[in-house]
Amino acid sequence: MDKIQELLNRFALPAGERKAEPFGNGHINNTFLVTIGGVKERYILQRINNYVFVRPLEVMENMLHVTEYLQERIREEGGDPDRETIRLIPSLDGNPWAEDGEGGTWRVMLCVPDTVSPEQPDDLGTLEECGKAFGIFTRRLKDFPAATLHETIIAFHDTPTRFRQLEAAAAADECGRLKDVAAEMAFARAREADTRILTDARDAGKLPLRVTHNDTKVNNVLLDRETGKAVCVVDLDTVMPGLLAYDFGDAIRVGACSTEEDDPHPENVRLELDKFEAFARGFLRELAGSLPEEEVLSFEAGARLMTLENGLRFLADHLNGDKYFKIHRPGQNLDRARVQFALVADMEKHREEMKAILMKLYSNS
Numbered sequence: 001m002d003k004i005q006e007l008l009n010r011f012a013l014p015a016g017e018r019k020a021e022p023f024g025n026g027h028i029n030n031t032f033l034v035t036i037g038g039v040k041e042r043y044i045l046q047r048i049n050n051y052v053f054v055r056p057l058e059v060m061e062n063m064l065h066v067t068e069y070l071q072e073r074i075r076e077e078g079g080d081p082d083r084e085t086i087r088l089i090p091s092l093d094g095n096p097w098a099e100d101g102e103g104g105t106w107r108v109m110l111c112v113p114d115t116v117s118p119e120q121p122d123d124l125g126t127l128e129e130c131g132k133a134f135g136i137f138t139r140r141l142k143d144f145p146a147a148t149l150h151e152t153i154i155a156f157h158d159t160p161t162r163f164r165q166l167e168a169a170a171a172a173d174e175c176g177r178l179k180d181v182a183a184e185m186a187f188a189r190a191r192e193a194d195t196r197i198l199t200d201a202r203d204a205g206k207l208p209l210r211v212t213h214n215d216t217k218v219n220n221v222l223l224d225r226e227t228g229k230a231v232c233v234v235d236l237d238t239v240m241p242g243l244l245a246y247d248f249g250d251a252i253r254v255g256a257c258s259t260e261e262d263d264p265h266p267e268n269v270r271l272e273l274d275k276f277e278a279f280a281r282g283f284l285r286e287l288a289g290s291l292p293e294e295e296v297l298s299f300e301a302g303a304r305l306m307t308l309e310n311g312l313r314f315l316a317d318h319l320n321g322d323k324y325f326k327i328h329r330p331g332q333n334l335d336r337a338r339v340q341f342a343l344v345a346d347m348e349k350h351r352e353e354m355k356a357i358l359m360k361l362y363s364n365s
Contacts, residue, residue, distance in 0.1 A: 003100070004032065007045065010098040011091050011108045014039045033111065042111040043089065047104050052324060053237060056105035058150035060097045063107075063236045064088060065149070066141065066211070073140040083112055084232045115222035115231050120260060126218075126228060127255050127275050128282035133221040133230035134213065134251060135286025138244065141211040142290060146241040149211065156214060156238060157246040159195035159305050162312045163188065169319040177319050181334065184315055187341050191308060197301050198245055207298055212242035216251040218279075230282075244295060245302030248283060253307040255279050257343050262335045269342035271350055276303075277357045284358075288365035296362045300354040304347045311340030 004020045016036040023033035023044065034043040048056040067088060071081035081087070088096035089108040097107050118126055155161040166188060170178050178185070201207045213220070213233060220235040254261065256275035259268040284296070314337035317324045322333055347354070 004045070007098060007100060007106050008034060008108070011089050013043065013089060013108065014041075020045055034108070042113070044109045044111050045106065046109070047100075047106050048237070050103060050105065053152055055150070055152070057097070059152045059237050060095075060105070060107065062149050062152060062239050064096050066144065066236060066239050069144050070137075070140055082110060086110075086232070086234060086236060112222050112232060112234075114225045116225050117219045117222055117234075119219050120257075121218060121255065124274060124278040126223065127278040129223055129228060129230040130218045130221045130251065130255060131279035131282025131284075132286055133223075133233050133282075134216050134247060135283040136230065137213060137233045138210070138247070138283075139286050139290070144211045146209055146211045149240045151240050152238060153240075156240070157242055157306070157309065158199060159309045159312070160199055162309050162316075163192055163195045166312045166316040166319075169316040173319060175319065175321045177334075181315065181319070184311075184334075184337055184341060187345075188308075188312055188315065191344070194305065194308065198243055198298065198305055201298065202243060207243050207245065207295060209241045210244050211239065212244060212247045214238035214240060214242050214246065214250070216247045218251060218255040243298070243302070244291070245298040246306055247302075248280075248299040249302030249304070249306030250310075251279055251283075252276055252303040253310060253340070253343060256303075257339070259339065261339055262332050263339055264331075264335045266335075266338040266342040269339055269346060271343060271346045273350060273353055273357070276354060277361070280358060280361050284361045284365050291362075293359075293362060296358050297355060299358055300351060303354065304344055304351070307340050307347060308344045311337045311344065314340060 005018060008018050008020065014036055016038045018034060018036050020032040020034045023031045030047040032045040034045050048059060050056055053059045067086050070085040074081045074084045087110040089110065090096055091098040097105050099105055118130065121127055170185060198207065213236070215235055215238045221233055222231045223229065224231050256272050256279065258270045258272050263269070314325065314333045318333040318337060325333055327333055
């Protein structure tokens with residue numbers, strides 16, 4: 001912990017005895033909750049995973065520009081910029097990061113008090129609030145110049161690229177695991193053409209690039225502990241130009257799934273349409289009148305493709321030896337892939353119902 005204390009001393013934090021404890025259950029970054037004796041505020045210390053984010057300073061530049069912009073919009077709306085978006089704490093040299101001499105990049109953020117992060121909410125009101133949070137995030141950034149942001153992970157939500165990465169992992173088979181995933185590889189290969197649906201629409205100019213979050217799991221929303229109302233969106237590492245269909249779809253694959261992401265029993269998996277509708281209602285209400293019909297309809301494909309894409313990624317990481325996503329038991333990434341593929345299969349059965357829900361909400365917004 002001496003290293004942690006040394007890092008904390010490099011940020012503009014209040015004086016006092018500092019304690020840091022591991023915090024959260026994210027797959028990517030190392031995260032600590034920091035308390036300071038005699039200080040009410042708490043802070044989050046994170047080391048950016050430089051295997052995932054090979055240019056961590058670009059991550060931080062995006063995060064700084066977007067959060068400063070959001071703070072201005074929140075002030076204009078009469079809100080609380082320290083509560084409704086992330087506030088980065090500067091280092092003593094003025095940057096919102098510090099490097100540790102071992103190739104690590106660290107940041108400190110103000111912890112938003114009296115909030116909770118939902119994991120797998122069953123309450124439809126909670127799902128609607130999560131949709132509202134991401135809808136507000138999108139609305140406030142609608143005029144931000146998306147082209148000025150770095151692409152922090154190249155081709156992050158480019159599903160054809162993710163398919164090619166899976167094939168490369170299968171060809172290498174560096175851990176000798178390919179023989180055990182024949183059914184999963186067959187499922188993925190049968191949907192290769194589907195992987196191009198949204199990228200083809202983007203390339204044809206049918207879907208606009210927007211500032212997107214790109215990791216819209218419901219546990220990246222903070223809700224007020226007392227009221228359950230949306231407070232803010234967190235985990236902005238992957239904010240960059242993208243398609244809104246991917247943001248909507250990633251939220252649905254987690255929020256409207258009947259089971260946990262790593263359930264070892266994929267037979268438990270189904271799409272829960274009432275949860276789909278609840279999230280969509282909160283999301284679209286915040287964006288009323290600002291989206292064309294074709295873009296809203298693309299959300300159905302976004303749900304399927306984000307689920308498929310994450311299945312491709314989990315399966316590739318399993319074949320590669322679990323280098324990207326943290327695992328807590330052997331085979332966890334394979335279980336994650338199987339859950340995603342089972343959810344894709346169920347979504348394929350409910351495509352028209354998803355479209356009908358989207359059009360109903362769009363017409364009423």
